[in-house]
Amino acid sequence: MKPAPFDYLVARSVREAVSALAERPSQARVLAGGQSLVLEMNYRRERPALLVDINHVPGLDGIEVEGGELRVGALARHRDFEEPVARDPLGRLLERVSRHIAHPPIRARGTMVGSLAYAHPAAEWPAVAVALDARLELAGPEGVRTVRAGEFFRGPFATARRPEEMITGVRLPLLGEGSGVGFVELRRTGASFALVAALAAITVEGGVITSSRVALAGAADRPLRVRGVEEALAGDPPSDETFAGAERRAALEADPVPEPHAGVEYRRHAAGVLVRRALERAAEDLEVNS
Ligand SMILES: Cc1cc2nc3c(=O)[nH]c(=O)nc-3n(C[C@H](O)[C@H](O)[C@H](O)COP(=O)(O)OP(=O)(O)OC[C@H]3O[C@@H](n4cnc5c(N)ncnc54)[C@H](O)[C@@H]3O)c2cc1C
Numbered sequence: 344m345k346p347a348p349f350d351y352l353v354a355r356s357v358r359e360a361v362s363a364l365a366e367r368p369s370q371a372r373v374l375a376g377g378q379s380l381v382l383e384m385n386y387r388r389e390r391p392a393l394l395v396d397i398n399h400v401p402g403l404d405g406i407e408v409e410g411g412e413l414r415v416g417a418l419a420r421h422r423d424f425e426e427p428v429a430r431d432p433l434g435r436l437l438e439r440v441s442r443h444i445a446h447p448p449i450r451a452r453g454t455m456v457g458s459l460a461y462a463h464p465a466a467e468w469p470a471v472a473v474a475l476d477a478r479l480e481l482a483g484p485e486g487v488r489t490v491r492a493g494e495f496f497r498g499p500f501a502t503a504r505r506p507e508e509m510i511t512g513v514r515l516p517l518l519g520e521g522s523g524v525g526f527v528e529l530r531r532t533g534a535s536f537a538l539v540a541a542l543a544a545i546t547v548e549g550g551v552i553t554s555s556r557v558a559l560a561g562a563a564d565r566p567l568r569v570r571g572v573e574e575a576l577a578g579d580p581p582s583d584e585t586f587a588g589a590e591r592r593a594a595l596e597a598d599p600v601p602e603p604h605a606g607v608e609y610r611r612h613a614a615g616v617l618v619r620r621a622l623e624r625a626a627e628d629l630e631v632n633s
Pocket of ligand 1: 372373374375376377378379380381382417443444445446449452453454455456457458460461465466467468508509510511534535536537
């Protein structure tokens with residue numbers, strides 16, 4: 344199918360984009376990489392009266408380390424992370440994650456921030472954002488506000504973004520040397536979203552895990568940070584026994600919603616297994632890089 348008719352505006356600044364959104368808040372949509380929005384429009388699940396194209400707004404494609412954070416602009420593409428963007432272990436994590444998103448043509452256009460805005464429950468970047476407690480910058484007519492990832496995702500395709508707001512960037516904290524990172528996912532085909540994905544970042548001092556960040560995609564109605572797993576890991580050695588415990592806890596914390604390709608119990612089981620594997624990869628990563 345073809346999209347329903349729409350008006351099209353090429354915004355030249357964030358201010359111009361925001362005022363266009365504010366003029367028709369429930370009818371206007373930001374166009375970033377278009378890799379989800381255009382599909383939704385073709386299926387006519389989305390019928391925006393106005394598309395506000397932000398691809399010509401200067402300065403939105405930056406990826407910079409500022410203080411202890413990596414700031415990613417709204418036009419940074421998935422592909423930009425295929426080589427490490429920071430010397431910190433965060434660079435390795437983003438590299439591993441990016442290579443799992445769809446396939447190369449989609450990675451060349453789609454944006455990290457667009458994926459956060461779209462809020463697919465099985466998408467990889469939202470899981471990274473909740474694991475790291477990322478901060479999203481939202482520009483609206485009244486100025487810029489910051490929202491933590493944990494409060495941003497409200498359910499499938501639902502976020503705390505107001506219709507008149509545009510996300511200008513996201514800030515991810517650096518993990519610090521001495522962290523190991525792991526990412527694994529289960530998917531049916533190279534062009535389908537993950538059934539379940541898991542990521543882990545751990546820090547080990549004196550032979551025990553001192554901090555961890557663990558999250559799942561495809562295991563609830565939104566990206567899920569498994570805090571019970573993180574709490575249980577603290578003070579334990581990065582051993583098979585510890586990670587087997589994490590597997591059991593993650594399966595209990597997961598709350599998958601029914602979907603056509605895999606039952607709830609299968610995805611709950613997969614969530615546990617993938618958390619264990621992500622932790623094993625994080626421990627290996629730490630060994631190789633320390
Ligand atoms: C075949 C296929 C397979 C895919 N597989 C995966 C996958 O495995 N994992 C995955 O994560 N994704 C996957 N995707 C989706 C892809 O990652 C998209 O690029 C991403 O979801 C949206 O980014 P985008 O820049 O293309 O956003 P767009 O499609 O332009 O926009 C998506 C939505 O976000 C809004 N939006 C975008 N940017 C902003 C902003 N700055 N401020 C406010 N609102 C904004 C738009 O208005 C729209 O509602 C797949 C897509 C296809 C077609």
